[in-house]
Amino acid sequence: MTIRTDFPHAITEDPDMGIPMPDGCRLSARVWMPVDAPANPVPAVLEYIPYRKRDGTLQRDEMMHPYVAAHGYACVRVDMRGNGDSEGLMSDEYTQQEMDDAVAVIDWLSRQPWCSGTVGMMGKSWGGFNCLQAAFNQPPALKAVISVCATTDRFADDIHYKGGCLLGENFGWGAVMLSYSSRPADPALRPDWRADWLNRLENEPWLAPRWAALQERSAYWKHGSVCEDYSRMQTPVLIWGGWADNYMNTVSHLVENVPAPCKGIVGPWVHQYPHTAAPGPQVGFLQLAIRWWDRWLKGIANGAEDDPAYRVWMMHSAPPDASAPYRAGHWVAEQDWPTPRAKPLTLHLHGASHGYLGRDEAAGFAQDIATPQHLGLKAGEFFPMGLNAEMPGDQRDDDALSVTFDTDVMPDGMDLLGAAKLTLTLASDQPLAFIVARLNDVAPDGSSTRIAHGMLNLCHRDSMEHPRPLTPGEAVTVTFALDHCAYRLAPGHRLRIALSNSYWPFVWPSPAPATLTLTAGSLTLPVHQGSTNEWTPPPAEHASPWKHRVIRQGKTRRFIETDQITGTVALVVQDDLGDAENLTHGLCTGETMSERWEIHPDDPLSARATHTWEQRLSRGDWSVRTHAWAEMTATATHLRLTARLRAWEGDNLIFQRDWDDEVPRKAV
Template structure:
């Protein structure tokens, strides 16, 4: 990574700028802008997050926003209501209030003497979500956005539910937000009122896990903020960015197909991070690419970016299974439109002998997996840290029913969403099916490619699920995650079916046995031939950024994942220890440290013994001032309910200043 210290325009930093909203709430912002911006106004680029600009994202913020400022923009990083040094309480994700606040901030930015009146908005994950949501309101000054690692569908394609199945990442994320919402503002910024602001947050910090688990179907709670409800509401130009290793790549093809206005897509091999700093590599000069986008839409400079293909993606080569890849070999490919025109999928038929291009006589295949199937899969949303990606899938393939092709006689490349169609019946009214697509090498090693989940009660609708009639055969479709992947000759393509995918998804209330009728069951692959557009693509620049905020690392971020199986009890426990980077910021003499641990327990033969718990400890300190929050969330179940237990304790020094406990029992609604 190249660090840039000299820019076309000299940069100044406003460490804290207060933006007062119409209801009197004050939001704290850090602004990087050219020194001469008042004499020569510039467009503004807003990033609007709950992750604490002064100590939480400060290292990343300066590298990016100072870079934009040096090229003639105002980089603006704002703490949302209830986060960091801003007033209020953080009540939930993506609320209408959050969007209204951002609209007011955009209007404020457009009227500043240093702003040209044009505004862009960008962000990764939460900031990518709210960039889309705010754009759907069409604030006049907002001309373009960059949305990275985000989604257009809060129910079907976020960390909470997948195919109508409850994702355990929802519980882990709820624990993280539980901790974020309990942090105080900085006394050096807000003064003596810091403690009153902190106590207000502690007394009103919501149990988001209960809200999310309460809404088990695609109701108005999830529709609000899902821009797929009305793509036509977005008229600003949209650049959608993501990575195949991330949990959020599916939204990019969907938005390219659905958005009516100017749009571009970029999908690399990356996990959940900006492409100039992401793993697996190769990293790219993403900040230069962003400048080309901003220059075109905010300054009216013809950079040629809109003359290039609509979608650029990394075609991944086959690799041996590993939980970490520094780089994924492959090449850039391009599509001028999405979905591609005049491209027919390749259909493979399921049979007792595997997968083939020819129809085979109908047979009945039983699928009844152990509950621990899925333990080798890794994280739902990797961040690029060691140990997050799927390991060799052979152990889980052994717990599944697998359909393999014969060894391929020629190379096959796919790009898009594989689709599994099954004629299937269940002996229980609620059941799930997990479908995994694997690349099987001649030595038998099984590398994960894509997957999809379906709660079979959601076979027709996520909004109005229907119980299964035991013994009745239904035709269902499982849409797997989009992917660009090459399968070499000599390898086999494997479809693995299972009735569990733990600990990614919560199991069904009862053990279910599925029967697949193979006669009309198929795997549809989006096969793609190389295109002349691929060869015409210009290479990306090498990654670069501005100087990082001075800091001293005390501990690097990391993950430690262990799997423990007890053959006496049949219990499998997946433990994930998450270490966030701990560091000291000399400029403000502030030290930050945080860590979390999760346990996912399941017992063979007894879905009611399933549980997930997460605890986190966060600490801020400066001299004798030291605050610490400890949060704990546990979800367990009966066949009829989800049971949530949670606790939060906050300390100033060694004195506990707040303690809260929650107990919630939530009915299971065909989940």
């Protein structure tokens, strides 16, 4: 990774540019732009997120935005309403107010004397969603977007539900936002910080119960899902994803369906920007971003519209490693997507004491799937952020608890590019149940590396909008897709499909331990014809990192523990980010988090998730602290989600509130 210091333009920075909204609310922006922009206007590039520009995303902002600004752009990092140094309140994610504010910001930027009138938008995760939603809403000045780790469908491919299954991360993200949004503005920028903070705390939403109650693909989830009408996507889109992140499907969906120029790039990465993300190789995301902006915001004929439609890092077989710093592979560049170079191959599930996956039609069989509730502890995070064992580990322990079907050893290996599809015929002895499938690479030594996974809440077998319980004992045939992948299976390895009806803590368990009786099935693989390296991206580089002093080093632990008396199994995550001082403006920040996901192998109603977050801010004699605690449990009929928020000014407790919500289990 190269730190670049020589640039075409000298830049200036404003730490708190006020952007007025139509209702009078002032949003706070940090802006970098060329010093001569008032005399020679430049395009604006907006990043619009709730994660606090003053401290939360400052480290990555300072590596990216000055870099882009120094190439002749005004980079505008805006705190959303109710977050960071902006006024107002935030009530939920992706609200109409949030989207209207984005449109208003884009319009305001286009009319500034230092702006040429054209605006681009970029962002990762929440910010990536906003890019796509803004393009969907078609503000006239928005000419291009770059979206990283985002989704087209808020119900199918976000942190709440997957295949209609309730994700553990739905609760986890509610706890995160309870903590993140509880912090005040910086008093150095907001003299009214205290009154504003108390108002924020009084109106702080506990969102996890709201999301958990919406167990079907309703109007709530369709709002903000650009897949509802791809024809509205008339703005050029550069979409990025990572195979170690759970937003990888978005890239294919957009490239295939967006009518505007749309290019997709997927690397081996976790939920981070591609110039800093693990596993390597990192790439020159910023150079490629500037190429995109030059084409669509400045009108420079650089051929960006003729780049391959879909560029992906095809990962090669490697030993499983939940903290892999690098994944071997090569770049594949498909000029068209879907590609004619990938052909379907259907393999059939054969029942036996050891299941077999082969090309021949299978004879009839009956195989029960009734997996223990703690299966899934090596699944990894929904969106891993780094190298703290957050990616999928060796799958062989979970495979041993699953029902598995293996191919013969493949002497020549196999290349896969696209999404595998699984068709199963099965019956359940319970009205509520789900099925999880993992496609794994099994090496000669028995180690098992997850290539892709997929899942289906069987109540959603006919419709995501209108789930209905199963009729116990009645066979149904279902088809669902696994996540997209690009993978080269090494010669001498085997493919494995591992099936389970538990996946803790990735999926919240069904209310009763179901037995699924499987009687037929097939797997259709997207087999690629083979390729050599077809693209060489620019090397990763960025601007100078932030100036800071470490006050206290952090430490992260992740472990699995088993209570030898009760039999309860728990995944425990302890993440202390330490404390640091910003040497530019003196703000000291710190964050500590712990998660505990426990369950008994025989009892789905023993599931318990407990999360604790602490946020710390100080400067001189001023200090504040917030503490958020949240817990989720369940009965056979209800999900229970409790939370507690406390806030201190110095040593004085100034705010406390408790929530206790029960949500009926309709389809989960």
